[in-house]
Every structure is written in C-alpha cells, then in structure tokens.
Amino acid sequence: MESLSYRHTTPRAAAGxxxxxxxxxxASGNLExxxxxxxxxxxxxxxxxxxxxxxxDVWQAVVGDFVTKASPGGLRLSINDGGxxxxxxxxxxxxxxxxxxGAP
Amino acid sequence: xxxxxxxxxxxxxYEASARRRLAALLDPGSFTEFLGPEARETSPHLGIFxxxxxxxxxxxxGKGRLDGSRVLVAAQEGRFMGGAFGEVxxxxxxxxxxxxxxxxxxxxxxxxxxxxxxxxEANAGEMAIAEIIRAAVExxxxxxxxxxxxxxxxxxxxxxxxxxACCSALAVTEQGRISVSGPEVIETNRGVEEFDxxxxxxxxxxxxxxxxxxxxxxxxxVEDTPAAFRxxxxxxxxxxxxxxxxxxxxxxxxxxxxxxxxxxAKDAVDIWQALGINDAAALPGLETEDFLALxxxxxxxxxxx
Numbered sequence: 540m541e542s543l544s545y546r547h548t549t550p551r552a553a554a555g556x557x558x559x560x561x562x563x564x565x566a567s568g569n570l571e572x573x574x575x576x577x578x579x580x581x582x583x584x585x586x587x588x589x590x591x592x593x594x595x596d597v598w599q600a601v602v603g604d605f606v607t608k609a610s611p612g613g614l615r616l617s618i619n620d621g622g623x624x625x626x627x628x629x630x631x632x633x634x635x636x637x638x639x640x641g642a643p
Numbered sequence: 644x645x646x647x648x649x650x651x652x653x654x655x656x657y658e659a660s661a662r663r664r665l666a667a668l669l670d671p672g673s674f675t676e677f678l679g680p681e682a683r684e685t686s687p688h689l690g691i692f693x694x695x696x697x698x699x700x701x702x703x704x705g706k707g708r709l710d711g712s713r714v715l716v717a718a719q720e721g722r723f724m725g726g727a728f729g730e731v732x733x734x735x736x737x738x739x740x741x742x743x744x745x746x747x748x749x750x751x752x753x754x755x756x757x758x759x760x761x762x763x764e765a766n767a768g769e770m771a772i773a774e775i776i777r778a779a780v781e782x783x784x785x786x787x788x789x790x791x792x793x794x795x796x797x798x799x800x801x802x803x804x805x806x807x808a809c810c811s812a813l814a815v816t817e818q819g820r821i822s823v824s825g826p827e828v829i830e831t832n833r834g835v836e837e838f839d840x841x842x843x844x845x846x847x848x849x850x851x852x853x854x855x856x857x858x859x860x861x862x863x864x865v866e867d868t869p870a871a872f873r874x875x876x877x878x879x880x881x882x883x884x885x886x887x888x889x890x891x892x893x894x895x896x897x898x899x900x901x902x903x904x905x906x907x908a909k910d911a912v913d914i915w916q917a918l919g920i921n922d923a924a925a926l927p928g929l930e931t932e933d934f935l936a937l938x939x940x941x942x943x944x945x946x947x948x
C-alpha cells in the first residue's frame with residue numbers, strides 16, 4: 540500500500556456550495572474519489588491510497604493535469620485506488636468535481 | 644452517436660451502483676445517509692492484507708421515503724470485494740435493523756448484493772452475520788417489516804442468503820441469485836461433477852430468480868429496473884406477513900412439503916416438470932410477462948398433476 544499526497548494552489552475556487560460528494564468504487568481497475576469542500580478557496584489537496592506501488596510520477600502528472608484543467612479550489616480529494624489506469628483516474632476526478640459543483 | 648432514445652432507456656438495476664439504485668428507488672431527494680463516506684469508518688482489517696479500503700466499507704445505510712412513507716434502507720455495493728460482509732459493513736446493517744426494532748413503524752429495505760462473509764475478516768464477518776440475524780428477528784418481533792431486494796451482480800450468497808431468509812419478503816430479478824453456498828464453493832468442496840460453477844445455465848436455473856420465485860422462496864419476481872423494484876417494494880410493504888409462532892409453523896410445513904415433493908430431484912428442470920410445467924426446458928428463456936403468467940398459475944396450484 541502506498542500513500543501519496545499532493546497540494547496545489549489554484550487560480551479560483553470550485554463552483555457550487557455542496558459540502559461533499561463521492562464517485563466510483565474500489566474494484567480492480569477502478570477507484571473511488573471522495574471530494575470535500577474543506578480548504579481555503581485557492582487551495583487543493585489530493586490524497587491517494589493505492590495498492591499498486593511505484594507509480595508516484597504518473598500520479599503526480601495526472602493530478603497536475605487535473606488541477607490545471609479543473610481549478611478545484613477549496614477541495615480536498617481523497618482517493619482509494621484499486622489499480623485504475625490514468626484515464627480512469629482523470630475521469631473520476633472530473634466526475635467528482637462535477638458532482639460537488641452541483642450536477643444532479 | 645448515441646441515440647437519445649437509448650439514453651432514456653430505464654437503467655438496469657444489475658448494472659447500477661448501490662448509490663444509483665438507492666437514488667432511483669426512493670422518493671427524489673429524500674435520502675439521508677448515516678455514517679457516510681466522509682466519516683471514513685473503514686475496515687480495520689484490510690490493511691493487514693495490503694488491500695485498499697472503501698470509505699463506506701461497501702454498504703450505504705440511511706433513511707428516506709418510499710411513496711411518501713418513511714423507510715430505513717441499506718444497500719450493498721457488489722463491486723467492492725463482492726459486496727462481502729466485514730466488521731464495519733455488518734455493523735452498519737445491524738445498526739439499521741436495531742433502529743427498526745426501536746421504531747417498528749419504520750420498515751427496512753435491504754438492497755442485497757453480496758457473496759457472503761469477507762474472507763479477510765472471517766471471524767468478525769461471521770459474528771456480524773450472527774448479530775444481523777438477531778437484530779432482524781428482534782425487529783420483526785417488534786413489528787417492523789424487512790423487505791429484501793435482490794438483483795445485483797454478486798447475487799445474495801453465504802451469510803447474505805441466510806439474512807435474506809430472515810426477511811419478511813423478497814423481490815428478485817431473473818439475474819438475482821439466492822443461495823448459501825455459491826457455485827465456486829460447491830465445486831471446491833464437492834467437485835466439478837457435483838456442480839460446475841462455469842456452467843452458467845446450471846447456476847441460474849439452480850439459484851436464479853425464476854427458480855426461487857417458482858419455489859416460493861421469493862415473494863415477487865420483477866424486471867431488472869429500479870422502477871419495478873420500487874413498485875414491488877411498496878406492494879410488499881403493505882402485504883408482507885408479520886412474525887409469529889404461526890408464521891414459523893406455516894413456513895416449516897411449507898419446507899417439509901417441498902422436501903417431500905422435490906427432495907429426490909437431480910436438477911431444477913425435474914422440479915419444474917414435477918410442478919406440472921409442460922415445456923420445463925424452455926422456462927429459462929421465457930420473457931418476464933410469459934414467465935409471470937405461468938408462475939402465477941403454478942404458485943396458485945392450478946398447474947399440478
């Protein structure tokens with residue numbers, strides 16, 4: 540099991556007012572993302588627990604991409620990973636932000 | 644290009660996540676979760692095996708409304724460790740059932756989707772099953788109704804099958820399976836000659852929804868949609884029997900009669916034939932409507948030699 544944590548500063552806060560949302564499931568090739576609005580509006584934190592060790596560089600790149608695209612200010616995203624591929628991770632992160640920003 | 648009409652098709656219960664099932668089953672916006680994922684009540688055991696946890700430990704519990712009436716709910720996520728019962732997972736279901744015991748006007752809907760006890764926390768999981776059974780019986784004795792809805796990808800196996808048998812009534816889909824020992828367990832213990840777990844038709848005709856409904860183990864057979872489960876849950880809540888000594892005597896008599904009539908059958912098809920169904924081999928292929936028409940005659944005792 541590997542724990543990774545990334546902090547970023549974002550240009551703006553995520554939209555909406557929901558306090559939390561969850562998407563995904565911990566299964567092979569999948570992951571869950573719990574997103575909570577608990578940080579200052581231009582801070583973002585991503586905490587990852589993964590059963591697949593040694594892919595810190597890939598996680599760092601994927602998380603960097605996500606933060607640039609979504610500007611998820613104010614959000615802490617907590618991930619339990621079951622060995623998802625980078626595209627699945629990006630999809631779930633985007634879904635999580637969409638949910639907390641108010642998608643039905 | 645995806646056709647808009649395809650996007651509007653009713654969602655499949657089998658394919659949906661536990662959260663989507665709950666959202667579609669209950670009145671819109673009525674659900675309040677207890678001990679949600681943000682509480683991070685995760686398994687204390689999985690880390691020992693270097694396995695990832697899930698924030699809700701694979702079960703969502705809470706309260707909501709069904710057709711305007713207050714209900715308690717528990718929904719298992721069959722994709723996380725096969726929906727298996729661990730210590731926390733089990734305790735959440737026990738808690739909901741104890742809440743019903745203390746407020747028996749509140750019925751409980753259990754959305755089963757489980758392979759049974761989680762092997763990595765076997766002792767805690769087995770104890771959880773025992774606690775759940777006790778809580779279910781106490782809730783029912785207090786007057787609460789417990790309705791089980793079974794149509795998930797993991798089926799309802801192991802301790803889950805026993806808990807299901809303690810419910811007031813069950814609704815099952817064709818895809819739903821109910822048993823205690825699952826196909827792989829039987830094959831491992833008794834050999835492939837006894838039960839070939841890769842023989843899908845065998846698995847479904849032995850444990851699947853159609854067979855369970857025909858034999859009377861499930862009170863209702865429904866289409867694989869949240870709308871069908873919702874309508875049937877409302878119906879079963881109104882009609883489900885209470886729990887008394889008479890209920891148990893009647894169930895014992897029903898099971899004794901079932902054993903007497905079908906105890907020597909080698910295959911489910913033999914049982915269907917004994918029930919008087921002429922083209923028994925064609926039964927697995929019947930559409931819901933045709934199957935229900937036939938099954939209702941069988942259950943009413945009209946088709947009998």
